[in-house]
Amino acid sequence: MQPVLTVTPAQLPDVLLNVAVVRPVFLWGSPGIGKSSLVRQFADSLGLDCVSMLGTQLAPEDLIGVPQIVDGRSRFCPPEMIARDTPYCLFLDELNAASPDVQKAFYSLILDHRIGSYSLPAGSVVIGAGNRATDQALARPMASALVNRLVHVHLRASADDWLTWAAAHGIHPWIVEYLTQRPDHLWSPPPKTEEPFSTPRSWHMLSDTLLSYGTVGEDVLGLLAYATLTPTHAAAFLAYLKTIRHAYDLEAVLKGDARWPADPADRDVLYFLAETFRGRLAKDLPADKRHASAGVRQFAFRAKALLVELAEISLEIAQLVIAEGDGPALPSWFLIEAARDMPRLVAVRAGS
Template sequence: MQAAITVTPAQLPDVLLNVAVVRPVFVWGAPGIGKSSLVRSFADSLGLDCVTLLGTQLAPEDLIGVPQIVDGRSRFAPPVSIARETPYCLFLDELNASSPEVQKAFYSLILDRRIGEYELPAGSVVIGAGNRATDNALARPMASALLNRLVHVHLSASARDWLAWAAGAGIHPWVLDYLLNRPDHLWTAPPKTEEPFSTPRSWHMLSDALHSYGDEVDDETVRILAFGTLTASHASTFRAFVKTVRNAFGLEAVLKGEANWPAAPQDRDLLYFLAETFRARLVKELSADKASASPAARQLAYRGKALLVELAEISLEVAQIVIASDDDGRPVLPSWFLVEVTRDLPRLVAARS
């Protein structure tokens, strides 16, 4: 299912509070963006136990139960995890990954809040979640009869929401500081090949692994952990970022003239990282209209042109990364800055020769 409108993790609890208490809700979203943890946190906020059923691990009898003979008649006895006397949150995780038979078994539970003779206690909520077929995750087409029984909400990853949560959740300082500088690296679309990719969940895993190793973790271990959890390009820049932290060497020092671009061959990953961070700084601080640019932004633009010359002397390829267009060929940096770069670079090169 494709999303026309999405909600952020910060918006989802309010939607669930007002909708899930009256109608079952299905939360769509890419792997690793926090669907399951958000539902469990929502249940905790209501003081409800959260009973999770994984669609990929269910058979129809796991829901409807098995027949028993009572007073000469047969009746189905639903499992004890579902048949509770007090209100709870029934979380149907990976619902759309379950078999058609299991999906069919959910019909009455979702629409009528009933399994056989058992009815969910008043005050219970039913929430489903699953990945989209476009995420290269296990997902089956959802039957129209089941689809029409749910209110559908599409969740998107939000760097702002995740960073606000991470600040108080014990996330490793390297991970937190890196994503404060590169929030665009929090999430990437799942690749078509079997390889790690960046999500809020994978950054959390990297944080846990770094905490486990402690402060003395060496560079090779950082490389192994980063490439084992993140998109390869993100892993490379994260490793370079850790080098800057450990050596107190960063973009600010370069901008202030307190340090030069790293030129040693063994520091090429660090050079790439600083160049990408420099590009992100220019994108963030340079306004589209030069007339509205602040004095600080004008100073950054002036200093930036000189730094581009210095960077090109080390690697023209890396310098081009700073001013490159996006994947669709559209300029990322303001046109006025690019015009000034084209105009002033020959003069700046001549001044350095």
């Protein structure tokens, strides 16, 4: 199922508070973006126990229960974890990865809050969650009868939300500082091959391992980064750590207090600084030049001069700054001015 509209983790509690209390909700989202923890936090906010059931580990009889003879009649007794006397949040994780028979066993529980002769206590909520088939994750087609029993909400990763959470939950400062500069590296699409990829969960794992080690050398840093992140993000994160360990700073370059690192041994650092430079341009330059203040115009002129200096060290990396890529696009007016002014700036530098 592909989303038309999505919500961020910060928006989700309000949606659940108004929707999940009256209708069952299915929460779609990529692996590792925090679906399970958000549901547990929502249950806590209502003062409800969160009972999690993993669809991939269930058989139909795990829900329906086993028959017992009561007063000469057989009656199915649901499992103890479901049959509770007080309201709770029933979280059906990986529901769309369950077998068709298990999905079918959930029908009455999802729609009517009832299974056999047992009904969920008034005030209980039912929330399902799962990944999409496009996420390279285990997912089975949902029967239309099940789809139509749920309110479908699509969750997306949000760097702002995650960084706010990270600051209050002891995430390693290197990771917080890095993702503050490169929020686009918080999440990457799951690859088609079996290799690590970047998600809020994988950054959390990296933080835990860094905190566990305490003091780490470059070899261990590399091992941990490539063990948890997309290779491109791991390389960029390691380059960032190299910049802060060797006092490289984009702000200093922008102000003219430092130059682009030209040593071939620092090529990874140069690449990281160039990517950060592009992100800074995309963030600070308005789409329409008419909305640019005098300070922004001065920044744009300085940026063109820095592109010339960068091209003298590596034309390839300089081209990456202005080329179309996966990140945010640079304003067209800046690209046009850069193409027009750079030959003159090169001549000025050659004559100086």
